[in-house]
Amino acid sequence: MYIVTPTEIPFVVWQGNLIAHTGRLIPTSSLPPVAALGQADVWPIEAVLETAPGQWTPPEPDTEYWLLRQGVQLFQHAPISNILEAQLTLYLRMPHDPKASLVYAHSLFPTLMNPEQPVETDIGLRTDLSFVGESGIDETQPHARITYRQVFPTLRGYGEGKCAPYWIFKPAGARALEGCQYVYLVAAIPSEAAQAEVEMLTELIVTINTLRGPLRFGLPSEARARARVRIPR
Numbered sequence: 021m022y023i024v025t026p027t028e029i030p031f032v033v034w035q036g037n038l039i040a041h042t043g044r045l046i047p048t049s050s051l052p053p054v055a056a057l058g059q060a061d062v063w064p065i066e067a068v069l070e071t072a073p074g075q076w077t078p079p080e081p082d083t084e085y086w087l088l089r090q091g092v093q094l095f096q097h098a099p100i101s102n103i104l105e106a107q108l109t110l111y112l113r114m115p116h117d118p119k120a121s122l123v124y125a126h127s128l129f130p131t132l133m134n135p136e137q138p139v140e141t142d143i144g145l146r147t148d149l150s151f152v153g154e155s156g157i158d159e160t161q162p163h164a165r166i167t168y169r170q171v172f173p174t175l176r177g178y179g180e181g182k183c184a185p186y187w188i189f190k191p192a193g194a195r196a197l198e199g200c201q202y203v204y205l206v207a208a209i210p211s212e213a214a215q216a217e218v219e220m221l222t223e224l225i226v227t228i229n230t231l232r233g234p235l236r237f238g239l240p241s242e243a244r245a246r247a248r249v250r251i252p253r
Contacts, residue, residue: 021068023166025202029058029091033246038226038237053103053226053237056200058091060220060249065206068145069162076147076162082211085126085149086251087164089204092224096198103197104227104234106172109186111221112207122213125185127151128205131177133170135192140169149206171199207251222247 035056065085066072078085092108112123129143129151144157145164157163173192179185185205191197209218221244226237239247 021063021070021164023068023089023164025089025167025169026091026200027169028200029056029093031059032056033059034239034243035093036240036243038224039240041236041238053228054095055224055226055239056093056095057222057224057239057243057247058093060222060247061089062249062251063087065149068164069147070164071162079126079148080208080210082214084209084214084253086207086209087145087204088207088220088249088251089202090220090222090247091200091202093200094198094226096196102229103191104229106189106197106227107186107225108189108203109184109223109225110203110205111223112183112218113221114213114216114218116216120213121183122216123207123209123218124181124183125179126206126208127180128177128185128203129166129168130170130175130187130203131180133175135173135195137170139171140167142166143168145206151204166204168204169202171201172197175201175203177203209251209253218251218253220249220251 037052037054065087068087090110094103114120127150142154143166144152146152147162172189173195174190176188187203189197224239227234
């Protein structure tokens with residue numbers, strides 16, 4: 021499969037002001053950051069690799085794999101307040117047992133991107149479900165090719181093997197933290213969760229610079245509810 025990362029969110033499920041974390045006063049001169057969330061994309065891994073079950077060996081037996089993509093857009097308020105950092109967290113969970121951590125991120129992209137890298141690049145998803153650069157794609161094996169666009173200057177991803185992978189976005193020099201950015205992950209659902217409903221929740225924390233110092237803002241409950249997506253098994 022060939023996947024093109026959008027340059028803007030095609031279907032916005034929520035857009036609005038983020039809300040300040042409780043316990044802090046907001047300077048009257050500071051505007052809350054504005055963000056938008058897209059409808060997450062979900063693909064079964066067999067469709068992504070363009071192969072049928074039994075024609076490839078998954079990394080772990082008796083485990084389902086799905087490719088997920090989420091997009092976020094940040095709007096810059098300058099010069100009154102500037103976005104210093106944003107953290108996007110994607111929670112993989114079973115609603116009937118939200119404390120269980122059976123579902124996890126097998127791999128994710130990006131894990132590290134700096135301002136010096138190309139704005140647009142091709143990456144691959146191999147049969148071991150790892151993300152690789154274009155040079156690591158084996159055209160003789162099932163794979164997916166993804167055209168990826170880096171919008172935020174600095175991106176770091178964490179949480180492979182965990183149920184709550186997250187990305188830290190930061191500005192760099194004159195390049196502000198604004199625009200539309202997408203991330204990818206491969207979700208693994210082991211046999212212990214084979215009969216359970218599985219969903220992905222989105223959380224966004226944005227830190228801005230104010231006259232009283234850094235202030236953190238997050239999503240209102242309405243935004244989290246609208247961005248919630250069920251893996252259609």
